[in-house]
Amino acid sequence: MIAVIESIPGRYLYAVAGLTDAQLNTPYRDGGWSLRQVIHHVPDSHMQAYSRTKLALTEDLPVIKTYAEDRWAELGDSRETAIEISLTLLNSLHRRWAVLLRSLTATDWERGYRHPEMGVVTLDKLLALYRWHSEHHLAHITKTRQKHGW
Secondary structure (H helix, E strand, O other), X not given: OHHHHHHHHHHHHHHHOOOOHHHHOOEOOOOOOEHHHHHHHHHHHHHHHHHHHHHHHHOOOOEOOOOOHHHHHXXXXXXXXXXXXXXXXXXXXXXXXXXXXXXXXXXHHHOEEEEOOOEEEEHHHHHHHHHHHXXXXXXXXXXXXXXXXX
């Protein structure tokens, strides 16, 4: 799963190669986010996960705060920023996160945090969730390209 965290930034870069602004502003489904919003959402979400990882490692079962990802996706930076900025952020974040994850001991993986809606989330569950999250949103991009023949 750590290998997915390491490789996903490059896979996103490949998935968006050559897309125009009009294509990036296309929703992946009716009523859904644009591809641009999806690309900005991933590092937004993964920054939260990285912080939660560090909190779980340095505090005893901290209670984390959720965020309104749907509202974040509507903010100006998610609608207007060049995708290269978030792709660079995602790459740097995942490189650092992978180093941290590879340094964990067996007992570290059992550490966790308390999520207001999900209850206790251990680091092994967090890793599985964000491996899935990475590939889930990548599929939004690749399937939209296939659907439109891009």
